[in-house]
Amino acid sequence: QVQLQESGPGLVKPSETLSLTCSVSGGSIGYYYWSWIRQSPGKGLEWIGYLYNSGSTNYNPFLKSRVTISVDTSKNQLSLNVNSVTAADTGVYYCARADATGILFLNHWGRGALVTVSS
Amino acid sequence: QSVLTQPPSVSGAPGQRVTISCSGSTSNIGSNYVYWYQQLPGMAPKLLIFGNNQRLSGVPDRFSGSKSGTSASLAISGLRSEDEADYYCAAWDDTLTGRGLFGGGTRVTVL
Numbered sequence: 018q019v020q021l022q023e024s025g026p027g028l029v030k031p032s033e034t035l036s037l038t039c040s041v042s043g044g045s046i047g048y049y050y051w052s053w054i055r056q057s058p059g060k061g062l063e064w065i066g067y068l069y070n071s072g073s074t075n076y077n078p079f080l081k082s083r084v085t086i087s088v089d090t091s092k093n094q095l096s097l098n099v100n101s102v103t104a105a106d107t108g109v110y111y112c113a114r115a116d117a118t119g120i121l122f123l124n125h126w127g128r129g130a131l132v133t134v135s136s
Numbered sequence: 137q138s139v140l141t142q143p144p145s146v147s148g149a150p151g152q153r154v155t156i157s158c159s160g161s162t163s164n165i166g167s168n169y170v171y172w173y174q175q176l177p178g179m180a181p182k183l184l185i186f187g188n189n190q191r192l193s194g195v196p197d198r199f200s201g202s203k204s205g206t207s208a209s210l211a212i213s214g215l216r217s218e219d220e221a222d223y224y225c226a227a228w229d230d231t232l233t234g235r236g237l238f239g240g241g242t243r244v245t246v247l
Contacts (some may be wrong), residue, residue, distance in 0.1 A: 052236065054181075061138060062173075062181065062224055064236030078232045111180055119186065120169045121226045121236050126180035 019044035021112050021127035030136050035102050037096040037130055039112030046093055047071050050115040051124060053097045055085060057108040065110075068095060102134045109125055139164065140239035141223055143199065147245040153213040156242045160206050160224030166238055170208040172201055176221045184223075185210065209236075220246045227231040 039051070051064040066076035068086045076084050076091035085098045095112055110130050113123040141159040148154040158170065172185035183192050188208065198214045208227075212219055225239040246247035
């Protein structure tokens, strides 16, 4: 059974870069759609972007200029970077894997990592 | 304001049937599959329905999904206390370079 675990700094200063890692166990990263999703406090879910087959990416157009998703296959880890953060980037960040060809067929989720943007 | 519109809340007594609507457009629900997620307090979302109306293995048949045109619905019949949670619809949107969309979420309260 695949397991996902997000990790990273819980506090980031405004204008700096938010960096998170998703460690994958019980399965390999290849040939799946891996998405990052975030949830602002008390709010709904927002899709950030995906990485597919250890290479191709697609980002939410409204975040695209600030977001990078990458993979380290040797470590079985995904990474998310969001630069020039503001308080609006505060929230719980989830990594998730789609089990079928549907990008939003998100059948496996991490527990989430809370990131607060504050000086 | 989410592109996929859901009612903020619905409620029902135990045993009753509740329905959650999700309204979109031709570029998302109208041309792509709809998914439904359940999020219990303090937990990550859990996939319930995929492909508009297919239950994931292990999901009780009390949960059912449907889609018509640019709208979709999730029905919960025989409401139980453990169904009290937030529910989100999701669909791919084909505009621009494409993006995943989630509805704003609906809180289901069991009275």
